[in-house]
Amino acid sequence: MSDFFDHEAVVSEGSEDEEVREEVLKHKKTKIKRSLDSDDEEEDDDDEAIAEEMKDLINDDVEEEEEDSEDDIGHHGHKRSREEDELEEDLEDDDYDLIEENLGRRIDRKKKFRRIRRLEDDDEDEDEEKHNINDREAIANELFQNDDYDTSSRHSPERDRLDHRPLNERFDEIDSEHSEDEDDNFIVDDNDQPINTTRQRSRKSEQFTDQALQQAQDVFGVDFDYDEVNNFNEDDDFDEEGENEYAEDGTDSRDRSMSSKKKKKKARKSIFELYEPAELERNHLTSVDNDIRNNDMPERFQLRTFPVTPCNEVEIRQEAQWIYKNLYSIDMITRQEKINSTGRSPFGGRKPESVLCDIVDVLNFIRNDSLEVPFIAFYRKDYFSNDTNIHDLWLIYRWDEKWCQLQERKKNLLKLLENMQNYQLALIMQNHDQPLPDNFRRITERDIRRIESIESFEEFTDYYLNFQLYYSKDMPEMKKYIIDQRREEKARKKLQTILELEDSEVKTEEPEEDEEEIELTERMGFLKLSMRRDTYSVCNEYGIGGLAAKFGLTPEQFGEHLLEGYHKHELEQLEFDPIDAANEHLSKRFNTPERALEAATFMVGRQLSCDPSVRKTVRQVFYERAKINAKPTKRGIKEIDESHYCYTLKYLENKPISSFVNEQFLLLQNAKNEGLMQFTITIDEDNRNNQSYLDEIKYLYHRDEFSNNVQNWNAQRSKALEIALNRFLYPFFVKELTSKVLNEAQFGILEMCARKISSYISVAPITFNAETYDDDDFDTRNGLRIMGFAFSHDNEEASFCALIDGDGEVTDYLKLGHFMLRRNQGFSTDKETQLRMGDREKLKRFIQQKKPHAIALGCNTIVTRLVMEDLLMIVKELNDSDQYPLIPVEYVDSELSIVFMNSKRAISEFHNYPLNLRQAISLARRLQDPLIEFCQLCTPDEEILCLKYHPMQEYVPREELLNVIYSEFVNQVNEVGVDLNRCLLHPHTAPLLQFVSGLGPRKGAYLLRSLKKQRTPLLENRTQLVQNLGVGKAIFINCAGFIKVDTATLAHSGTDTYIEVLDSTRVHPEANEWARKMAVDALDYDPENESHPSQALEEIMAKSEKLRDLDLDEFAKELNRQGLGRKRLLLYDVRNELTERYKDRRRPYVSPTSDEIFVMLTGETEETLYNGKLVLVNITGVLRRRPKSDQVDQAQPIRMESGTWKCPFCLRSDFVELANVWNHFDSNQCPGQPYGVRAKLDNGLNGLIPIKYLSDKDVTDPMTRVKPGMSVHCRILKVITDRFTVELTCRSSDLIDNHNRFKKPKDPNYNYEAEQKDTSAVEEVKKRNSRQRTYMKRIIIHPSFHNIDFRNAEKMLSQMEQGEAIIRPSSKGSDHLTLSWKVHDSIHQHVDIREEGKTNVFSLGQQLFIGNETFEDLDEIIARYVQPMASLAQDLTSFKYFRDLNGDRPAAEIVLNEEKQKAPSRIPYIVSASKEFPGKFLLSYQPNQKAFHEFITITANGYRYRNNVFKSINALFKWFKGHFNDRSTFPRTPNLNTPVSASPYGAQRTPVAQTSPFVGSKPSFVPTPNINQQAIQRAAASMPSHIFNTLSQVAGQTPSFNATMGQTPGGTGALPTRGGTFQPEISRDRFGLKAPMLPTTNMPPPPPPPIVPSNRPGSRSGNQWADIVQQEWKQPIVPSGRAPKTGPTNQRTPAWSTPGASSAMSISPTQEETPNIRGDQTPLFDEWTY
Secondary structure, eight states: OHHHHHHTOOOOOOOHHHHHHHHHHHHHTTOOOOOOOOOOOOOOOOHHHHHHHHHTOTTOOOOOOOOSOGGGTTOOOOOOOHHHHHTBTTOOHHHHHHHHHHHTSOOOOSSOBOOOOOOOOTTOOHHHHOOOHHHHHHHHHHHHTTGGGGOOOOOOHHHHHHHTSOHHHHHHHHHHHHHTTHHHHHSBOTTSOBOOGGGGSOOTTOOOOOHHHHHHHHHHOSOOOHHHHHOTTSOSSOOHHHHHHHHHHTOOHHHHHHHHHHHHHSOOOOHHHHSOHHHHHHTTOSHHHHHHHHSSSOHHHHHSSSOOOOOOHHHHHHHHHHHHIIIIISOOSSBOTTTOTTSSOOTTOOOOTTHHHHHHHHHHHHHTSOOOHHHHHHHOGGGSOTTOOHHHHHHHHHHHHHHHHHHHHHHHHHHHHHHHHHHHHHHHHHTTTSOOOTTOOOOOHHHHHHHHTOOSHHHHHHHHHHHHHHHGGGHHHHHHHHHHHHHHHHHHHHHHHHHHSTTOOOOOOOOSSOHHHHHHHHHHTTSOOOOSOOHHHHHHHTTHHHHHTTSSSOHHHHHHHHHHTSOOSOOOOOSSOHHHHHHTTOOSSSOSHHHHHHHHHHHHHHHHHHOHHHHHHHHHHHHHHOEEEEEEOHHHHHHOOTTSTTGGGSSEEEEEGGGOBTTHHHHHHHHHHTTSEEEEEESSTTOTTSOOHHHHHGGGGSOSOOSHHHHHHHHHHHHHHHIIIIIIIHHHHHHHHHHHHHHHHHHHHHHHHHHHHHHHHTBOOOOOOGGGOOOGGGOOTTOOOEEEEEOOTTSSSOEEEEEEOTTSOEEEEEEESSTTTTSSSSOOOHHHHHHHHHHHHHHHHHHHHHOOSEEEEEESSTTHHHHHHHHHHHHHHHHHHHOOOOOOEEEEESHHHHHHHTSHHHHHHTTTSOHHHHHHHHHHHHHHOHHHHHHTTOSTTOGGGGSOSOTTGGGSOHHHHHHHHHHHHHHHHHHHOEEHHHHHHOGGGGGGGGGSTTOOHHHHHHHHHHHHTSSSOOOOSTTHHHHTTOOOHHHHHHHGGGEEOOHHHHHTTTOOSOOOGGGGSSOOGGGHHHHHHHHHHHHTOOTTOTTHHHHHHHHHHHSGGGGGGSOHHHHHHHHHHTTOOOOHHHHHHHHHHHHSTTOOOSBOOOOOOHHHHHHHHHOOOTTTSOTTOEEEEEEEEEEEEOOOHHHHHTOOOEEOTTSOEEOTTTOOOOBSSHHHHHHHHHTTOOOOEEEEEEEEOTTSOEEEEEGGGTOSSOOSOGGGTOOTTOEEEEEEEEEEGGGTEEEEEOOHHHHHOTTOSSSOOOOTTBOHHHHHHHHHHHHHHHHHHHHSOOOOOOOOOOTTBOOOOHHHHHHHHHTSOTTOEEEEEOTTOTTEEEEEEEEETTEEEEEEEEEESOSSTTSOOSEEEETTEEESSHHHHIIIIIHHHHHHHHHHHTSTTBOOOTTOHHHHHHHHHHHHHHOTTSOOEEEEEOSSSTTEEEEEEOSSSSOEEEEEEEETTEEEETTEEESSHHHHHHHHHHHTTOGGGSOOOOOTTSOSTTOTTTTOOOTTTTTOTTTTSOTTOOOOOOOOHHHHHHHGGGSOHHHHHHHHHHHHHOTTOOSSOOOBTTBOOOOOOTTSSOOOOEEEOTTOOEEEOOOOOSSOOOOOOOOOOOOOTTOHHHHHHHHHTGGGGSSOOOOTTSOOOOSOOSOOOOGGGSTTOOTTOOSOOOOSOOTTOOSOOOOOGGGGOO
16 A cells, blocks of 8 residues: 555645634634633631531541542543633623524523624625625535535426436536536646636626525524635735735735725625534534544544554553453443343453454554554454454444543553652652651552552542542642742753853744643643542541551551451551550540540541552452342332333342343433432341451451450451441442443443344345336336335325435425325215325326336334235236236335434425425335435434434433444445445435545545535546545545445546546455456466456456456465465455455345334334233224024024013024014124124224123123223233234233232342332321312312312411402312401401302302302302401401400400409400401400300301391490390290290301201201200210200200290290191100100291211211101101102201311300309300301
């Protein structure tokens, strides 16, 4: 190859990207100098905080100084330059809003870039505002359409005709297109580049022709000139320097002035001013991209986090051993069975040690020869054995990056230690006469060697933490010392230079910045060392380090003990007790020996935890013994069911980490991140011997003596070791182990994703056997014509057919608006059928006329089967009628086409096409060549990641996933080869170029642009890559063999350029001479004739069988002897290429199998649809089996008990006569015996439930169990893929599955006891919640209505004004509401509202009832009920004698006593709002020595007091003052002599109204049974005391009580009985109480009482009393003149839920004592009324 470059290669003198570089360099001149960040941060010494921290020294959390980021150490990745950061700093939010409005999308505002001010001149002419349209399109395509890959093709008929001409004609057309520019290119500049004079032409009449460029102008608000971007090397400003140059060149002054005016008139703008940095970065137009393009190194090598760098042979061998150890020797922690079924294995699988030599050669090719993996795999096969494949090459390549990263970190850490060592040496020399401090730890050469021996990132972390522990406090001083040394050295060099050049006139410019100082600062700052004063530094500061050094062993010595497993060093034991030793180290901070000893123990534990040897040993043990315990959170208990991915891992107990398989741990971690799971990792949890790892190793830190002194020291050593393990090492290793296991799981997922994409793109194009057909229309020499068909299954959008030619260009398409009309619904009208059939005929004619070789049918639903049947039928009809070939109709997965039709590339290329048409094009292209179509998504937007490769792919790093996917593209593209000329002619194939070995997105796009600029934009041979396109040596070697040239077509194009026939093969240019030699030898040509080789190649390709006679093994040996290396396999490949040029080695296309079709149509895989899965199905009908003739003959109809006859098959039982059954058989009307039930799954699959799996009981008629349209839960028994059917069971035993026959098998370490415990707890909570009240949300539109519960109502009312109300749902049901209004501060009354006339359960009733009062709507309740009561309550709270006591009687008595003592002759009284009974006010007064209390009830009509209603406060208290001691006004228990009209029960309620049998009675009629003392005594056993006392008073103290009904004023009369006559019989209830039956009258009977159970304390007797008269209401009372009534009327709500009551009350408030009243004292029943 060196000779080739010496003779034929021409160095490129520049490129268009140099202009970008110059523009960037000019832009960098405005960069602001950065000031060095000083790491000397002074922090305040907070003594109180440290004192608080030292209180519990042993349990103190000491922060470990970790790396800020692993990638920060030695990281050389690209960072945004400062000038780019400053570009957006001044961009205001208004500017962002304007840009977002134009773009129609959000813009990331995390980093602001300042846009350089726009330089515009209002005086610009229209001519100068117009730009070259072609240049506009070019730059727009580059900036907005991904360079040449996104160039949109115009699908006009003329373009279609041109694109389908023979290839040589198209080449001629390109030549002719550029022929008219030959005159323009004749004039060249100083660099021998043609000057384009057409730039000065005016294009006034031309308008925008590219939508993307128009969008760019709309967004950025400026015009764009491609000349300005293309000529970055020209000065943008016309300055004095430019004028001088003009003067020196002799330019006419007038021309200068005109040019000056033109320059001033229109200022040029750079790309940094015109476009956002994100757009420039996306289109690879930044300075870094330009450097990558121009650097002669493979692009992928430069894009690595740590670029590929050369190295010597020693380092390569070290790296090879390191890679072999980590990649092929050390087993992973978990088992990745999907990538290696042998169990635990290394990342790359277990391989022999002979692979080590292969790794050495591969690394040498990569690092020293700059050869990419594809080149090594194809052209260096002789250097690695069969044990190494291309997959191993990629693993070696990636682990080489890890090695470089590790070496960079080691280099930085070594440099840091060397600087610290020099600083310590200077410190010792400076104070050589003083002793070293106790805590001084000198860096030795042994420390340097230990760091040089680091072989893993874990070891690096260990040494880093060790360095941080001992030397972080000295870092600021060390940094200052090193910088001072550098400055002194620089000053000496500068002085020496001045002395040497003081006689010289040469002046040297001083650097603006101290670059060495900056470099040193960056070197020092690669580790973010913590400067805070933690616990260890405080202990060290106060001299505790001296005490810590007396523990007998250094951390290094104990580390050796752990490694060796025995006492290697003698433990130094002090002769005095640890407390005595601590007395020598007391300080202000540690003023007691106990505290000092605790601090020393802590320091020793911290030192042990940071020793690398200790960490290495403990890490190994921790990894081997680590076990995990997992359990779900409260949320996880509810959400993790058997369909959840974490179901089998829901409860784990002591599961070894090594037993995790594939991505199990990743699933567990993901569930933890979602808040569903929690787990812990320990090593001593399941220790059956009760011996922890601490107990196992502490003997290595003990002295084997039994004296008290030694035992005390051993105890302190054990404490220090416990601190090291439990406080520091174990938590750190938990994080480290979690990270490693997650990396292994992610590695397995990445490997599966790589295999998936490889299975997609490694398929060859579909083939068509044209030899069986004589029709020239089906000739395949120009490729296959493919028709793609895309449809919408619900016919919401039109279906489309797209036809592409052999080059993948669209030639025609067809729109079918009604093809899918009602196709999947099973029925349609005649018109719909006619429309659908019309589209079918159009499709048939289209196929007949266009003659595609194959049809690609997109499939993503089961409806596709119907379309497939229709297409096959059309092809069959054409074959029968016109002898049309039976072309294949293939299912094609629609996932790729769906992503493509929405991609930016599709929008750019087919922006006028509908989505379904774009999808049809993608389907056809995929069937034609999958590799090309998948490459369409490999864009800067990374749309290739939109495809689904693995269910867990979203949990792996995006960058790593993209790398493995692109690696597979690189493998396949280089195996197939890329035709550069075809990429130029057919832009949709251009994305292939980025995957060619050595190239990338930047270099590939630049290669196409360079080819476009050629006078003849054709690549005629591979040498033109170097001669014309400026490709460097390294890039040419990598890519030359994979860029193929169609030499056969070029030979007929009439070109004068030499056509190398080997350029159409995979033979690399370095092997061309050997190929010619093989051809000459095979043909026995005369070697002296120089013309023979070229002729021999052409002849040998026609007679390739002669190559078999060559001894290639001997030829390879000869080449090896000549020092050309091993070439045996390469020679065999050359022979194969000469036999079959660029043979497609991809696996042939095969029609998808039934299982693959099932997955494509349903989207279900083995992981999503499996036996035993719970599914919800919809019943569609019953499956029946018609009886056969012999069965009918033997049928025996069944005689029913009703006399009818029953068919034994269909079980129909309504036949009156036996003959009807036989007619039923003869007329073939019997559907047959049912054998199953049809069902439909959500994914469209058909389901079958056999009769035996319908229920656990015997079922003869399925319709008795299920009905069509019913949704039923089932389990899958079997999946029949070829029939798209599943067999189901819905038996209760199968659904519950107590024996785990169908559920997924749980983990072997599953904790069933913990699961049962949590399940029981959940069930208990459900039971408790079921007993709580529930509120149904209502749909009521009213400002006062809120869907809240009691507690929230109380909270809202507490913040509202007095008298405001809230209406909310009631716990009594959907026909009740609750009115809550604020009586006083913290006092709220809750009133029940009953609804009637509801249209549905959520709406408001047409009639509303509060008690017996009716309201029409809520507004009426607020106006007539709430507002009057609120006004009355406000008047009472404003009363002068109102006291805010919340109805507290003791507090009221205290106030009254004080007032009574002040004025004994007066009767003091006060009023307070009752909190116990909201809606009532407590009236307290003291006429004598004892206070009395009564209630005043707030009603809508006024104040009710002692059965009287008062409209105002004055009237109330005026009456009170006159009747406070009038006993006739006190309410009493009514007797039979009490007039009904005067009964105190009128419109009132009793305390036990909920269960009283008279709750629903009318206010004017309250029947009271004749209750005697004996009855009360019998029922007393089950009565609360307050009920018993009340009944005793009624029976024994009520005057004039007799067994008959009392007389009413003005006459006598008896209450009517149910029969209309007096019934003297005595009825007995279940309590044994006897009551006489009341005589009947014409008075209407009371309604039957509602029996509402109550859980209120003390309400049990109410239920009993309700049962006393339960028998009275079983039969309706038929009074004279009325119809009988049934059911309760005027039902009332329970008393404890109404105003004045609460659910916690057990007794009613009573008047404690009535002044000056003799006789009974009855309860104040008015307190229970409204």
